[in-house]
Amino acid sequence: MAAYDPNNPNSGLTARQFAALISNLVTLRYGRGDELQADQLGVRFMADAGYDPRTIVQVMEILSRADGPGMTPEFFSTHPNPNNRIEHILEAIQTLYPNGVPDGLKS
DSSP states (O other): OTTOBTTBTTHHHHHHHHHHHHHHHHHHHHHHHHHHHHHHHHHHHHHHTTBOTTHHHHHHHHHHHHHOTTOOOGGGOSSOOHHHHHHHHHHHHHHHOTTOOOTTOBO
């Protein structure tokens, strides 16, 4: 409503587009939060299954290289930046294994 101009019949379209943009930006953070939670759960599930959760970091490194320099800014992405995900994954591993990841886990 704030963007509607009665002297410009097309202003309603602009207002709708603006509202859609704001709505999308607000909901993006939920998708990123869900991804970070999934990474944290992935660390735990891998460890419970006998796999070394540090291999998730290798996957994120591959994703980071695949994005290259033209990567979409995290602000506009439904997924956290792979480098940010690595940080959170390493924190989850440290929390799960405060004395270090034990030897003998499968890679």
